[in-house]
Amino acid sequence: MDPYPKPLRDLIFQLKRLPGVGEKTATRLALFILADREDFAGELAGALTAVRDAIRLCSVCYNLADMPKCSICQDPSRDHSMICVVEEPSDVLALESAHAYKGLYHVLHGLISPMNGVGPQDIRLPELMERLSKTQVSEVIVATNPSVEGEGTFHYIAKLIEERNYPVRVSRIASGIPMGAEVKYMDQVTLASALRYRRNVKDR
Amino acid sequence: MDPYPKPLRDLIFQLKRLPGVGEKTATRLALFILADREDFAGELAGALTAVRDAIRLCSVCYNLADMPKCSICQDPSRDHSMICVVEEPSDVLALESAHAYKGLYHVLHGLISPMNGVGPQDIRLPELMERLSKTQVSEVIVATNPSVEGEGTFHYIAKLIEERNYPVRVSRIASGIPMGAEVKYMDQVTLASALRYRRNVKDR
Numbered sequence: 001m002d003p004y005p006k007p008l009r010d011l012i013f014q015l016k017r018l019p020g021v022g023e024k025t026a027t028r029l030a031l032f033i034l035a036d037r038e039d040f041a042g043e044l045a046g047a048l049t050a051v052r053d054a055i056r057l058c059s060v061c062y063n064l065a066d067m068p069k070c071s072i073c074q075d076p077s078r079d080h081s082m083i084c085v086v087e088e089p090s091d092v093l094a095l096e097s098a099h100a101y102k103g104l105y106h107v108l109h110g111l112i113s114p115m116n117g118v119g120p121q122d123i124r125l126p127e128l129m130e131r132l133s134k135t136q137v138s139e140v141i142v143a144t145n146p147s148v149e150g151e152g153t154f155h156y157i158a159k160l161i162e163e164r165n166y167p168v169r170v171s172r173i174a175s176g177i178p179m180g181a182e183v184k185y186m187d188q189v190t191l192a193s194a195l196r197y198r199r200n201v202k203d204r
Numbered sequence: 205m206d207p208y209p210k211p212l213r214d215l216i217f218q219l220k221r222l223p224g225v226g227e228k229t230a231t232r233l234a235l236f237i238l239a240d241r242e243d244f245a246g247e248l249a250g251a252l253t254a255v256r257d258a259i260r261l262c263s264v265c266y267n268l269a270d271m272p273k274c275s276i277c278q279d280p281s282r283d284h285s286m287i288c289v290v291e292e293p294s295d296v297l298a299l300e301s302a303h304a305y306k307g308l309y310h311v312l313h314g315l316i317s318p319m320n321g322v323g324p325q326d327i328r329l330p331e332l333m334e335r336l337s338k339t340q341v342s343e344v345i346v347a348t349n350p351s352v353e354g355e356g357t358f359h360y361i362a363k364l365i366e367e368r369n370y371p372v373r374v375s376r377i378a379s380g381i382p383m384g385a386e387v388k389y390m391d392q393v394t395l396a397s398a399l400r401y402r403r404n405v406k407d408r
Contacts, residue, residue, distance in 0.1 A: 004268060005268055007254040007255045011251040017248075019232070028223070029222055030255070031292075033255070034259060042252070044221075045248075048249040049245070049249045051211045051234070051238060051245055052245035064238070070209070088235075
């Protein structure tokens with residue numbers, strides 16, 4: 001017999017849907033939520049409902065937003081002639097936290113992946129091309145992951161832009177040895193890429 | 205500037221209150237909840253609200269319940285003359301999953317801990333003594349953890365029952381080397397305890 005009452009069992013079931021959360025963790029979290037003296041359960045429920053009801057995708061760049069346009073696209077101080085193309089909203093967060101980019105973004109919500117049946121029409125690529133046809137853009141930086149799908153999507157975007165003769169510079173974020181890492185521990189593909197895309201000292 | 209809209213930031217803030225969840229995990233969980241195509245956010249919010257509104261403590265044993273009495277206390281097939289005293293509701297779950305006990309429980313919701321300013325009146329110990337004064341109980345099994353607080357609480361309960369001359373057998377769950385563990389890796393305290401409380405082969 002189940003010693004836990006049904007509402008608690010239901011909450012454990014829902015928490016188990018979270019990534020990396022199994023039966024034991026879900027039980028621990030549910031009991032923690034229940035034991036909280038303040039109204040944690042109510043506040044978390046409220047935050048979830050607000051996210052569900054208020055969050056939409058920016059009509060320009062498809063980043064997460066709570067207004068028709070996201071805060072970045074609305075910001076007049078940013079460089080609206082540059083678009084950084086990323087896979088997911090969390091990539092925007094990571095790049096923003098580097099404080100090294102002042103242009104706009106375009107969130108694809110996926111990468112082209114023939115293996116998984118994801119084609120160019122299944123991600124926000126048509127929307128990127130339409131955006132490029134309508135607005136003055138000087139550079140598109142493709143910041144997809146240096147993976148098979150990320151590289152493939154980069155080449156596809158570069159080809160599309162070239163075919164349409166848009167006067168847009170297309171670039172790829174650098175890949176190589178990350179700061180703080182050691183050469184001796186790097187994988188072969190990263191080392192090969194880091195050698196291939198070496199900089200001339202003069203370019204600095 | 206924060207590239208995440210406020211409702212999402214609020215959800216991340218709430219998720220960070222969970223044990224073992226930091227900024228990165230909370231962000232990952234929030235984006236996962238948001239990306240779910242079904243209404244995960246709504247269902248999780250509903251489960252949280254239901255838990256908050258429906259879960260109470262059993263009026264008899266203080267286990268979690270969604271009725272005035274928990275399912276164990278309501279079950280006529282269980283042995284109502286035995287009470288197993290535990291620290292937390294999750295201890296009830298663990299013991300129930302062993303399918304080795306058919307009596308009732310008493311959840312203390314804490315242990316006596318002078319270091320942390322928790323006295324006998326701060327846990328459900330008065331309620332246990334009142335229960336023993338009102339109902340026919342043949343045995344109280346104290347199943348608190350084999351820690352300083354758990355042992356202290358056990359001795360306190362045993363003394364209280366003895367002082368009041370209740371005709372109740374008080375017992376302590378065995379502590380020793382757990383199944384599957386190896387003697388050579390056990391800590392000294394466990395080994396000392398396992399030696400001290402060794403069984404005679406005849407008792408089996």
